[in-house]
Amino acid sequence: MFASRGAGPVIAGLAAVAAFAILLETAISVGLIGGFVVAPPTAIAAALPKFFAEEAVGRAFLLTFGSTFAAAALAALIGIPVGYALYRCQLLGRAYENWIGAMFSAPLILLYPMFLVVFGRTPAVCIAMGFLVGIIPVILKTREGLLAARPVLIDVARSFGASEREILRKVLLPAARPPIFTGLRLCLIYAMINVVGIEFLANLGGLGFLVGEMFDRYDIPAMYAALICLILTSALFYTLTGRAERWLGAR
Amino acid sequence: MALTVSGVSKTFAASDGGSVHALDDVSLEVREGEFVSIIGPSGCGKSTLFQIIGGLLTADRGDVQVNGRALNGAPRDIGMVFQEESTFPWRTVLDNVAFPLELAGLGKGEREDKARHFIRLVGLDGFERKFPDELSGGMRQRTAIARTLAFQPSILLMDEPFASLDEQTRILLGDKILQIWRELKQTTLLITHNITEAVQLSDRVAVMTYRPGRIKRVIEIDLPRPRSSEIIASAEFGRYVGLLWQDLREEATRGMADSERKAG
Ligand SMILES: Nc1ncnc2c1ncn2[C@@H]1O[C@H](COP(=O)(O)OP(=O)(O)OP(=O)(O)O)[C@@H](O)[C@H]1O
Ligand SMILES: [Mg+2]
Numbered sequence: 001m002f003a004s005r006g007a008g009p010v011i012a013g014l015a016a017v018a019a020f021a022i023l024l025e026t027a028i029s030v031g032l033i034g035g036f037v038v039a040p041p042t043a044i045a046a047a048l049p050k051f052f053a054e055e056a057v058g059r060a061f062l063l064t065f066g067s068t069f070a071a072a073a074l075a076a077l078i079g080i081p082v083g084y085a086l087y088r089c090q091l092l093g094r095a096y097e098n099w100i101g102a103m104f105s106a107p108l109i110l111l112y113p114m115f116l117v118v119f120g121r122t123p124a125v126c127i128a129m130g131f132l133v134g135i136i137p138v139i140l141k142t143r144e145g146l147l148a149a150r151p152v153l154i155d156v157a158r159s160f161g162a163s164e165r166e167i168l169r170k171v172l173l174p175a176a177r178p179p180i181f182t183g184l185r186l187c188l189i190y191a192m193i194n195v196v197g198i199e200f201l202a203n204l205g206g207l208g209f210l211v212g213e214m215f216d217r218y219d220i221p222a223m224y225a226a227l228i229c230l231i232l233t234s235a236l237f238y239t240l241t242g243r244a245e246r247w248l249g250a251r
Numbered sequence: 252m253a254l255t256v257s258g259v260s261k262t263f264a265a266s267d268g269g270s271v272h273a274l275d276d277v278s279l280e281v282r283e284g285e286f287v288s289i290i291g292p293s294g295c296g297k298s299t300l301f302q303i304i305g306g307l308l309t310a311d312r313g314d315v316q317v318n319g320r321a322l323n324g325a326p327r328d329i330g331m332v333f334q335e336e337s338t339f340p341w342r343t344v345l346d347n348v349a350f351p352l353e354l355a356g357l358g359k360g361e362r363e364d365k366a367r368h369f370i371r372l373v374g375l376d377g378f379e380r381k382f383p384d385e386l387s388g389g390m391r392q393r394t395a396i397a398r399t400l401a402f403q404p405s406i407l408l409m410d411e412p413f414a415s416l417d418e419q420t421r422i423l424l425g426d427k428i429l430q431i432w433r434e435l436k437q438t439t440l441l442i443t444h445n446i447t448e449a450v451q452l453s454d455r456v457a458v459m460t461y462r463p464g465r466i467k468r469v470i471e472i473d474l475p476r477p478r479s480s481e482i483i484a485s486a487e488f489g490r491y492v493g494l495l496w497q498d499l500r501e502e503a504t505r506g507m508a509d510s511e512r513k514a515g
Contacts, residue, residue: 150335156350170354177341
């Protein structure tokens with residue numbers, strides 16, 4: 001299910017997970033790690049059927065996936081043009097680059113009560129937060145990618161009479177595609193962390209809420225089952241962006 | 252079509268606050284169907300002249316005319332092959348070569364047919380589906396040449412297209428260029444710093460001075476056509492090489508001293 005072709009990498013990946021599970025199981029059974037903090041993998045596996053049967057996992061997944069996707073899509077839709085504007089206007093680019101970078105390392109998630117006030121207790125809070133954090137790497141990576149496009153390639157297009165629009169579509173964006181996709185991947189990661197975090201903190205439903213709920217019930221194996229669902233969701237995003245990048249590259 | 256460069260001068264502002272007088276009153280004519288080379292030491296302003304003729308840079312003074320008409324930023328019938336690596340790494344050879352046809356609005360089938368024709372012309376058939384990073388430097392440069400040929404310009408302008416290649420590949424590609432030139436009868440201006448290449452290919456060679464770049468002398472290469480690279484062995488060829496080196500030596504020495512002074 002991961003981006004690389006062939007069964008080899010998948011098998012290797014699963015083998016590593018299995019090896020880790022066995023190690024963990026052993027460590028817990030010999031008392032190296034407390035079983036109350038970390039659930040033994042066999043207990044998590046045993047808890048899965050009940051977890052899926054009793055909790056609305058599918059709906060939680062859809063909510064988290066949907067909110068993250070919406071936040072990232074908005075961030076891409078607005079972030080890529082903003083990155084382009086900062087590239088075109090060098091002065092603005094130099095002026096704002098550090099500010100935007102600084103915002104990236106600020107704990108923006110602490111603003112979530114404000115968003116609750118604005119949007120009420122709806123998934124819009126998660127989307128808005130995810131968007132706010134996710135747009136930053138999109139802007140920075142888009143600008144960086146465009147700046148790194150080799151000038152001679154632009155000259156080639158110009159020598160064939162290409163318009164500015166054609167240069168953007170056929171030279172600048174393809175040249176900047178790898179960094180832009182790096183930006184989008186970072187965007188998805190940060191958007192998801194924030195979406196899940198707020199679901200957890202503000203009891204807004206979704207997988208984040210489910211993790212918190214299981215913890216409140218002190219059902220540790222189920223809590224880890226919910227976490228595994230989260231990891232799979234993020235793996236799904238990773239695969240999807242890889243697909244999208246290759247699809248764009250093949251055109 | 253004939254290409255006329257008259258009185259072109261260009262000065263750049265240098266990063267240290269001073270200025271670089273790159274070109275000074277350069278005039279040159281390339282007649283219809285003629286193959287002319289410009290040779291000069293490194294840093295003498297060849298690429299600057301290339302960009303001005305191609306319309307990517309504006310001259311401070313002077314102008315460039317095609318068939319007697321000045322081109323002021325108008326789209327021009329000049330195809331450019333760049334000194335640097337210039338293939339699009341995300342496009343296959345076929346899509347690279349079809350690029351100007353795509354801009355011209357040709358349909359997929361038509362532009363691919365045309366592109367294949369020019370790929371064959373530069374001897375890259377069989378590599379249509381390869382990406383540039385799967386090719387050698389010489390093949391990449393041939394892709395760039397095919398792409399410019401596909402633009403079907405009546406004037407072909409090349410800036411050291413083989414500079415990054417080894418001597419043998421360079422000589423063999425020279426043969427290829429001559430063969431294409433015979434076939435397409437394009438007016439061709441080649442910029443180079445390689446004396447052998449200039450003599451092997453040209454009807455006339457213009458020698459440029461080191462900064463400011465001026466045309467020092469134009470030498471007629473009166474060797475028989477059609478030529479092949481075997482001509483390199485002839486005494487006549489050697490005489491032209493010697494003649495050009497006499498002119499160039501002084502300029503190259505000045506250029507070297509200049510760059511050593513900068514480094515020191
Ligand atoms: N955009 C620019 N700004 C400032 N100086 C420039 C610029 N372009 C070229 N120069 C300077 O003008 C001079 C001529 O440069 P040019 O690239 O035309 O030389 P060249 O003959 O093509 O050299 P080479 O043989 O190395 O390709 C050089 O000293 C270069 O540093
Ligand atoms: Mg040059």
